[in-house]
Amino acid sequence: DTAVSQTPKYLVTQMGNDKSIKCEQNLGHDTMYWYKQDSKKFLKIMFSYNNKELIINETVPNRFSPKSPDKAHLNLHINSLELGDSAVYFCASSPIPGQGRRETQYFGPGTRLLVL
Amino acid sequence: AQTVTQSQPEMSVQEAETVTLSCTYDTSENNYYLFWYKQPPSRQMILVIRQEAYKQQNATENRFSVNFQKAAKSFSLKISDSQLGDTAMYFCASSTYNNNDMRFGAGTRLTVKP
Numbered sequence: 001d002t003a004v005s006q007t008p009k010y011l012v013t014q015m016g017n018d019k020s021i022k023c024e025q026n027l028g029h030d031t032m033y034w035y036k037q038d039s040k041k042f043l044k045i046m047f048s049y050n051n052k053e054l055i056i057n058e059t060v061p062n063r064f065s066p067k068s069p070d071k072a073h074l075n076l077h078i079n080s081l082e083l084g085d086s087a088v089y090f091c092a093s094s095p096i097p098g099q100g101r102r103e104t105q106y107f108g109p110g111t112r113l114l115v116l
Numbered sequence: 117a118q119t120v121t122q123s124q125p126e127m128s129v130q131e132a133e134t135v136t137l138s139c140t141y142d143t144s145e146n147n148y149y150l151f152w153y154k155q156p157p158s159r160q161m162i163l164v165i166r167q168e169a170y171k172q173q174n175a176t177e178n179r180f181s182v183n184f185q186k187a188a189k190s191f192s193l194k195i196s197d198s199q200l201g202d203t204a205m206y207f208c209a210s211s212t213y214n215n216n217d218m219r220f221g222a223g224t225r226l227t228v229k230p
Contacts, residue, residue, distance in 0.1 A: 031216060041155075041205055043220040055216050090161060096214070104151070105211070105218055107161035 003027050004108040006091050012114045013081055021076045021111045023091030031055070032074035033105065034066060035090040043090070049074050050096075081115045088112050118143040118210045122221035129198045130229050136183075137193045137224050139208030145169075147213035150184065150191045155223075156204040164206070167191065198228045 004025045013019055025032065034046040047066045048056040054066070063079045078085060091108040120141045129135035141150065152164040167175045167184050174182050179196045191210075195202055205225050211218040 033218075041223050043207060043223075045218060048216050050216065088159065092161075094216075104149075104163055104166055106163075107153075110159045110161075112159075 004091055004093055004106050006089075006108040006111050008111060009109065010112050010114075012116065014116055015081055015083060017081050018077070018079045019081060019113070020078070021089055021091075021113070023074050023076070023108055024072055025091075025093040025106070025108075026072065027093055027106060028095070029093035029106070030071065030096045031094050032068070033092040033094075034074065034076050035092065035107075037088040037090060037110070039087070047074075047076075078113075083115050086113055086115045118145070118148070118212070118217065118219040120208050120210050120219050120221040122208050122224050124224045125222070126225045126227070128227040128229055129195075131198055131200060133198055134194060134196045135198055135226065137195075137206050137208075137226065139191045139193070139221055141189050141191060141208070141210045143189075143210055145212055149211045149213070150182075151209040151211065151218075152180070152182070152191075152193045153207045153209060153220075154202075154204045155207065156201075161207075165193065195226075200228050200230060202226065203228045 007022045031050040033048050037043045046060050049068050065077045067075045088110045090110045092105040094105045148169045150167040154162045154164045165177045165180050181194050183192045205223045207223045208221040
């Protein structure tokens with residue numbers, strides 16, 4: 001039944017480590033996203049992927065890299081983790097407009113990352 | 117570019133009462149979508165209501181309705197008969213028509229009091 005899933009739900013790690021967060025959607029959507037929600041609850045888009053093509057790359061450090069092995073997955077790799085990377089990371093997906101499906105982004109449950 | 121502004125960091129309402137959350141936005145797009153998302157303590161982002169900018173009729177979903185004023189770029193959310201389960205952060209968002217660029221407001225923390 002899970003529409004958009006993320007693993008892990010919680011991730012605690014040391015500064016300087018490299019980590020990955022996985023995202024999978026079973027909705028048949030064409031576009032997937034990564035968002036960062038900081039401690040003040042501000043939600044900001046990081047990446048958008050459509051047919052393995054990066055559409056949006058906001059001012060995100062190149063330590064962050066999205067990897068999409070197929071249309072149903074968009075993983076987030078983070079190298080050399082810093083204290084400021086601590087946040088909740090959300091994956092989302094949406095269909096292409098005009099295909100008779102509701103043009104809305106569906107969010108995963110979030111991954112809480114804590115960098116010590 | 118799109119920007120979304122929510123000017124009410126926190127609000128509270130008594131159970132069964134009505135509350136309105138404010139949102140203004142700015143966009144250069146001709147066609148766009150507007151959304152309200154709810155984030156309860158569980159952290160899950162839940163879609164509350166969605167409005168297509170080219171539709172004049174205000175969207176409604178059960179106890180939730182919007183007041184969409186396109187000329188004023190205003191998109192407020194009205195919650196009727198508030199319930200304890202409505203306690204959450206509420207985010208207003210706008211999206212381009214292809215839904216590839218969604219921008220969120222800073223959120224309003226709503227507390228429903230018994």
